[in-house]
Amino acid sequence: MSKPKAKIQLVKTLLQSNFKIADYQRPYKWTIKNVNDLINDIITFQEKKAYRIGTIIIYKYVDSEKKKLQEIVDGQQRYLTLLLLFKALKERFEISNLQFEAPALKHLHFDNAISIGNLKANYAFIKTQVTDFDEGLIRFFLEKCEFVQVTITDLGEAFQFFDSQNSRGKALYPHNLLKAFHLREMNHLQESKKIIAIEHWDATDPYLLKDAFANYFFKIRNWSTGKSASYFSKDEIAVFKGVNLLDNHLYPYARPIAINAKYVGLKQQILYDFNDSQEHFPHQLDAFTINGEWFFDFVKHKSKMVGAIKDFNNPYYKGFEEKSKAYEIVEKLKSYSAAYRTGDKYCKNLFEVTLLYYIDKFGQKQLEKVIPLIFFWAYRPRIKLTAVRLESVDNHARHPNSLIRLIRESLTVSQILIYRLKPITQMGGNSDELAKLYIKNNLIEA
Template identity: 35%
Template sequence: MAEIVSVKKLLSRKSLTIPSYQRPYKWTAQNVDDLLCDIQNAIKESKSYSDYKYRVGTVILNDNAIVDGQQRIITLSLISLYLDENFSNSIIEMDFRDKSSMTNIHTNYQFIKEWFVGKNDEEKSDFRRSLDEVLEVVVIEVKNISDAFQVFDSQNYRGKTLDPHDLLKAYHLREMKRSLEKKLKSIEEMKPVVTKWESYSPKDIRFLFNRVLFPIQNWSRMKKTVNFTSKEIGSFKGVSEDAPYLYAKYVRAAMPNFQLTEPFVAGQRFFEMVDYYTDLLKNVKQQVNNYEKFELIAKWLDPDKEIENIDKKSSGYKYACNLFYCALLCYYDKFGDLQERIVRKIFSWAFMLRANMEHLGYDTVNKYAIGGEDNDRYTNHVALFSEINNASQDRDIAKIKIEINETDSNRLCSSWSKLYNDINILNDSLR
């Protein structure tokens, strides 16, 4: 049996329990922050639409034992406890024996208290009201434990989860809709935006975020990147159009311009940003591959142009190409030109890694992009993305020294010797 109930009604159920077989409470402060921000956005929406409801998830119960949803239930109970010191339920009163659960509960409750610092009484009252009037949950009750696990399995493993870019699309469409309604404009203006977005293949959008935009953001801050999942979409939620923060004024003033490492205004600007960097990346690739002065570089970048004894189908080759294009896009995005000297330098930096390594995996690329971590297997240890991010003039990049002359033969992969020779040719004029 399934029913939709308010969060307040769920939390007030008597005798909710967490079975001993359940994993410990693992939510981090980031998880809590995401939930609080979602609730805050839901409250905003509810003030515009009287019948607005926000569904925070699904809970599976077997005779009041929580089979699925305990992380969210514990967190919502902690939020309720902060908002009402007299709040109590069977979850709050439980004796958690697992040390990690106890530590995370204590840490997250402190985070909740800090999160509400600066919130006035009206805002806190809105949160209390939302638990009863806005936030709802799907409760699935099953009669026996085997049924419970079957439902749990179908919920968590068989269903197709939304890609992170789909979640971003939904988030920014909602922000765009809210902005249009505030300006008394028709939501029909959203149609061209949606149509343009749908013209991109999911594969291309996934690649843009996972292999270009998200890595550049991280590498520019000298942070290793990870796969772009739903946990990381906060990096592309942008700044709300009515955000009161001082930095938000500068973000709004920068419209309609974009910078890879800077925030943008949420809503329509997100879709414009995707269009902008899709076109910019395509433009950069065309310039490098079509200009005669880059002919030697283009030979190595073209996967269809055969070079004797060179495997251009290998993942290591593709990683090196992508590293080059990411660094070049990062530079072009900031300075708006493709000086021959700079392009040669960036190519040499990216492809010296390919020349150094017998086997090149993404973990190595990740380390190399933020400065190489003093790894003696490769020649260069320049944090190029950070250098570009911090540069104030293009000549700051031109002055960076890229090591080309290799005296230690142990750091040269013999199968890529032709690449190393061409890098030397490219850089003869730079010495």
């Protein structure tokens, strides 16, 4: 077998290539959100020396008519989007940088209704966005944005390579992509400072990081604003891309954050000398991300909170009076015999996410009263439904009247404690252990 050949290609070079989209490829499924994220990244990084968009895997072969062809094995979603962006730019601007042809625009043909619909919708959106481009940004897009192009001459080997990149060995989870993004945002730092910033990340089990992002950070970000948080994929990572405080044109909303960051940074240098007891930035789980070193600071401290929330022996769950509801609930969750069931795991995660969100915002104030409220709300699907599915919990969490939404909107603990749980009128669940707690607290109608 031939060795895969990898080289860096500028977007302009890729656009001038006549790549074929094979019939076996999945439909073009990028949404306007995906397109918007890509365009925003191009605009955001225009002051950089280069911006690496991704990888494209090409199968190069000779067909039965002795024609030399190049077929995309992986990367078609971005490639087609770049073609649409180029087409829109060329229609709007008459400048020398755009005076070349992209042959694929003439030769590509689509029969799939999904592909056709998405291509039309995305192109209409892109035409509204290119008004933000100027000649300098167009030059950056064509001559500084780049791909890693991997060329392979054996189709079986091409698929094997694609598979190894996407599903085998060390999978490139969304949080890995975020690490790469935020490392790029730290190019102004010395290598020694970068090492210090990411040392906790590198020392942490990658599956713990994966769990923290997918099952806690992402869910808080989305559920608190009424969005679905069933799956955290690479298409959702933009929620953890935020503001670069070194930007010369910070929006007014980011200026107070920049002042806070400068203050904390100076205090670290003067008082703490970067040891583990250093004061960290007062990040909030539902706030926008600060790019670069502060992102890694956020992950360091919030992932420790996740670990504490998942451990019933942590101080968060101690110090309650033995006759209190909080004590009884914690003891039940520790010994709950059906905790292994999938539906119960979903409810437990909802309980932990909500408690984490509360502690992140209000600290440990009145936990003895708050924990029962969170428990009875989070496990409600388990009592009502025979089968608790991920979608059921997702809908419960992002409902306009959910406890998570209330935590986001509240300024005081008292605003949360007045939340009233409606008694369950019809039981469909199969958890007598938990149902007894609901009955005892008059949360199931007779």
